[in-house]
Amino acid sequence: MANNIGSIENLRVLMVEDSNEARALLRNMLSEIGIHQTFEASNGKEALLFMDNAFDFVDMIICDWNMPELSGVEFLRQIRSVDPSIPFLMVTGRNDMESVVEAKTSGVTGYIRKPYSAAELEVKLRVILKKMAA
Amino acid sequence: MRKINKLQRRRLLKRLIPVSLVLALLMELFSLLFFARGYDEDATLSVALHFPVFLILGAAVYILHRLYFQSYLSTETLMDQTIRVFQFGYLYFDRNGKLIEVSEKGGELLASVLAEQRGQAWNTLNEFCSYLEPYMLDVAEEGGKPRELEIESLPARLNGRILHVDDQYLQVVIEYLDEEVVLFVVDATEAQRQKNSLYQTQKLEALGQLAGGVAHDFNNILSIIDGYNRMIEKRLDADDEALTYTQRIRQSTKRGASLTKQLLAFGHHKTSKIDTIELAAFLDEQGRLLEALLDASVRLIINKQKHVYVDCDRDALGQAIMNVVINARDAIPEDGNVIINMETVPSHRLPHFIPKNDRDARDFVCLSVIDNGSGMDAETKSRIFDPFFTTKKVGKGTGLGLSMVYGVMRDMGGYVDVQSTMGVGTIIKFFLPCSLQAEQGKSISLGTSGDEESIKFNNYTVLLAEDEPDLLEVTAGMLEEMGMSVLRAQNGNDALLVQEEHDGTIDFLVTDVVMPELNGVKLAELMREIRPETKIIMVSGYPTDQTSSRVDIPADQILLGKPVMAEDLARIFTRLLGVDTDRLDGASRGGITQWQAMQR
Numbered sequence: 249m250a251n252n253i254g255s256i257e258n259l260r261v262l263m264v265e266d267s268n269e270a271r272a273l274l275r276n277m278l279s280e281i282g283i284h285q286t287f288e289a290s291n292g293k294e295a296l297l298f299m300d301n302a303f304d305f306v307d308m309i310i311c312d313w314n315m316p317e318l319s320g321v322e323f324l325r326q327i328r329s330v331d332p333s334i335p336f337l338m339v340t341g342r343n344d345m346e347s348v349v350e351a352k353t354s355g356v357t358g359y360i361r362k363p364y365s366a367a368e369l370e371v372k373l374r375v376i377l378k379k380m381a382a
Numbered sequence: 383m384r385k386i387n388k389l390q391r392r393r394l395l396k397r398l399i400p401v402s403l404v405l406a407l408l409m410e411l412f413s414l415l416f417f418a419r420g421y422d423e424d425a426t427l428s429v430a431l432h433f434p435v436f437l438i439l440g441a442a443v444y445i446l447h448r449l450y451f452q453s454y455l456s457t458e459t460l461m462d463q464t465i466r467v468f469q470f471g472y473l474y475f476d477r478n479g480k481l482i483e484v485s486e487k488g489g490e491l492l493a494s495v496l497a498e499q500r501g502q503a504w505n506t507l508n509e510f511c512s513y514l515e516p517y518m519l520d521v522a523e524e525g526g527k528p529r530e531l532e533i534e535s536l537p538a539r540l541n542g543r544i545l546h547v548d549d550q551y552l553q554v555v556i557e558y559l560d561e562e563v564v565l566f567v568v569d570a571t572e573a574q575r576q577k578n579s580l581y582q583t584q585k586l587e588a589l590g591q592l593a594g595g596v597a598h599d600f601n602n603i604l605s606i607i608d609g610y611n612r613m614i615e616k617r618l619d620a621d622d623e624a625l626t627y628t629q630r631i632r633q634s635t636k637r638g639a640s641l642t643k644q645l646l647a648f649g650h651h652k653t654s655k656i657d658t659i660e661l662a663a664f665l666d667e668q669g670r671l672l673e674a675l676l677d678a679s680v681r682l683i684i685n686k687q688k689h690v691y692v693d694c695d696r697d698a699l700g701q702a703i704m705n706v707v708i709n710a711r712d713a714i715p716e717d718g719n720v721i722i723n724m725e726t727v728p729s730h731r732l733p734h735f736i737p738k739n740d741r742d743a744r745d746f747v748c749l750s751v752i753d754n755g756s757g758m759d760a761e762t763k764s765r766i767f768d769p770f771f772t773t774k775k776v777g778k779g780t781g782l783g784l785s786m787v788y789g790v791m792r793d794m795g796g797y798v799d800v801q802s803t804m805g806v807g808t809i810i811k812f813f814l815p816c817s818l819q820a821e822q823g824k825s826i827s828l829g830t831s832g833d834e835e836s837i838k839f840n841n842y843t844v845l846l847a848e849d850e851p852d853l854l855e856v857t858a859g860m861l862e863e864m865g866m867s868v869l870r871a872q873n874g875n876d877a878l879l880v881q882e883e884h885d886g887t888i889d890f891l892v893t894d895v896v897m898p899e900l901n902g903v904k905l906a907e908l909m910r911e912i913r914p915e916t917k918i919i920m921v922s923g924y925p926t927d928q929t930s931s932r933v934d935i936p937a938d939q940i941l942l943g944k945p946v947m948a949e950d951l952a953r954i955f956t957r958l959l960g961v962d963t964d965r966l967d968g969a970s971r972g973g974i975t976q977w978q979a980m981q982r
Contacts, residue, residue, distance in 0.1 A: 363605030
C-alpha cells in the first residue's frame with residue numbers, strides 16, 4: 249500500500265462484489281467522488297488472486313460481506329494474514345448490530361450499510377483515510 | 383366435625399363390621415382375662431350377653447375414631463394440603479367409569495370455566511360428566527370394548543391432555559388406585575400462557591430472522607435502483623421532464639428503504655443510535671408531527687409529565703408511537719379522541735408480564751395510546767404483532783407497523799401491552815425503562831443577565847470545524863460557555879472522523895468555509911446526507927461578498943461573518959431550534975432581523 253495517498257482522488261480501490269449491477273454502481277459512485285483508479289473482483293477467490301499479484305497497486309479494499317465461494321469474513325482473514333493494515337471497508341446489506349460487531353472483531357477498518365449514497369461512501373472513505381493518517 | 387364425602391362413607395361402612403368385630407372380640411378377651419373368675423358356670427352366658435354390647439361399643443369407637451380423630455383433628459389431610467398447594471382438583475371414578483366423588487377444587491375449576499362458558503348455574507358433577515362424555519364415548523366406539531373397560535382406556539385418551547375451555551386451560555392427569563380411578567384436574571392456565579408466550583416469541587424470532595434476510599437482499603436491490611436513478615438525475619437538465627419520473631423513483635425507493643428499516647427493526651436487529659431523551663419534550667415534538675396525520679374529526683390529547691428520561695433510538699420510538707397512533711386513527715370510524723397518556727409506574731403496580739427482575743431493577747414509565755375506536759376481537763388481538771398481519775385494505779397497510787413496535791420495545795428493554803374491547807376502543811401501553819442518566823436531558827435556559835448572550839443550551843452538542851487552532855479554541859470556549867458540549871475538529875476530514883466516532887446526535891455543525899483537505903461547503907454537503915438532523919452554520923472570513931470566497935456557498939446556507947460573536951450564535955441557535963426567545967426573556971426582535979439579513 250502506498251504510504252502517502254494525500255487526497256482522496258489518488259486512492260486506488262479494489263472492489264469485491266458478487267453482483268454485477270452493484271459493482272458497476274460502486275464504480276460509478278467512486279468516479280463521482282473522483283476516484284478513477286479502481287479494480288474489480290466478483291468474488292473472494294478472484295480478489296485473493298488479484299491481491300497476490302498486485303498488492304502494491306491497491307490502497308483500499310471495498311468488499312461486500314455476503315458473497316458466494318469465499319465470504320467477506322474469510323477473505324478479510326486471509327488478507328489480514330498478509331497485510332494487517334490495508335484499509336478494508338465492509339459493505340453490508342444487514343444493518344443489524346450483530347453483523348457490525350462481527351465485522352469489527354474480524355478487523356475491518358470501516359463498514360457501510362446498504363443502501364448507501366455516494367456522499368455516505370465518500371464520508372466513509374475520508375474517515376478511513378483520516379484514521380490511517382492518524 | 384368435617385362432613386364426610388361419599389367415598390369416605392363407603393370406606394367407613396365397608397370396614398365398620400370387621401373392625402367392630404375385632405374390637406368386640408378384644409373387649410371380650412379382656413373381660414374374660416380380668417373378670418372371668420367372678421363368673422363360674424355362667425361364663426358362656428355372660429359372653430353371649432356381653433358380646434353384642436361390645437360389638438356396638440367397638441363400632442361406636444371405630445366411627446368416633448374415624449370421624450373425630452382422623453377427620454376432625456386433621457381436617458386438612460395430606461391430600462387436601464397437596465390439593466391446596468398445587469391448585470388442583472380431583473375426581474374419583476369407580477371401575478365402571480361411574481363418578482363417585484368430585485373434590486371442591488375440581489368442581490370449582492370446572493364450575494368457573496363452564497359457568498362462564500354457558501352463562502348459567504349448574505351442577506358440578508353432572509357438568510363435568512357431560513364434559514367428559516365425548517371422550518369416553520370416543521373410546522367406546524373406537525375400540526368397541528365392553529363398558530367396564532372404558533375407564534381403563536381413559537388414561538390413554540385423557541392423561542396429560544390439556545383441555546382448552548374459553549380462556550382457561552385444564553390439564554388432566556389420571557392415576558389408578560386399587561378400586562378407583564382418580565382423575566386430577568390441574569389449572570394449567572398460567573403454564574400454558576407462558577408456553578404460548580414463549581411460542582409467540584419464538585415465532586416472532588424466526589420471522590425476524592427471515593425478515594432480516596429478506597431485508598438484506600431487498601436493500602441490495604434498492605441500492606442499485608437508487609444509485610442508477612441518481613446517476614440519471616445528474617445527467618438530466620434541470621428542466622427535463624424526465625426529472626419528475628426520477629423523483630418518483632427516488633420517492634419509491636425511499637419508501638422501500640423505510641420498509642426494510644421497519645423489517646429490520648422488527649427482527650432482532652438493534653439500532654446503534656441510542657439517546658437519552660426527555661419524554662415530555664419528545665412528545666411535544668412528536669405531537670406536532672402526529673397532528674398532521676390526524677383528520678379534523680380526531681382530537682389528539684397528550685398528557686405528560688416533565689423530567690422523565692428514557693434511553694432509546696429517537697427515530698425508532700417516534701416511529702413506534704406514530705404507528706400506534708395511525709392505527710388508532712384508522713380505528714375511529716367518525717370522530718373521536720386519541721389520548722397519549724404518560725405516567726410513571728411504581729414497581730409494585732407494574733403488570734406481571736414484566737419479569738420480576740426487571741420490575742425490581744428499573745423504574746418504568748407507561749406511555750398509553752388510548753382510542754375510542756372500534757376495538758379488536760381476541761383473534762386479531764393475538765396476532766397484531768405478527769409481521770404482515772393487517773386488517774387494513776390491500777395497499778393501505780403493510781402489516782409491519784406493530785411488528786416494528788414490538789421490535790423497538792424489545793430493543794429498548796421495554797414492554798408492550800394491548801387491551802381492547804370491541805366497540806369501546808383500544809389501549810396500547812408501552813412500558814419504557816427510565817434512563818439511569820436522567821440529568822443529561824437537553825434544555826434551554828436563560829442566564830442571570832437575561833440577554834441573548836446568557837442563554838444556556840444545556841447538553842446540546844455542536845461539532846466545530848476550524849483549521850486555525852487558536853480560533854478553534856476560542857470558539858469552542860465560547861460554545862462551552864453557552865452550556866454546549868463541543869466536538870472539536872481541525873478540518874473537514876477530521877470533522878467527518880469525529881462525527882463518525884460520536885454515538886449521540888449532533889445538534890449543530892459550526893464550520894469554517896475555507897479549510898484544507900475538505901472545505902466547509904463540501905463538509906456541509908456530506909453532513910446533510912449522513913446526519914440530516916444536524917443544523918449547519920458556516921463561518922467565513924468573507925461574509926458578505928460571495929465572489930471573494932473561493933467556494934460556492936449555497937444560497938440558503940446560514941453564513942456568519944468572522945469574528946464570531948456569542949450573541950449571534952445564540953440567536954441563530956434559538957431560531958434554528960424554533961425556540962421563541964420572547965418567551966424566554968422578551969429579547970429584542972431586532973436581533974432576529976439582523977440574523978435574517980445574514981441568512982442569505
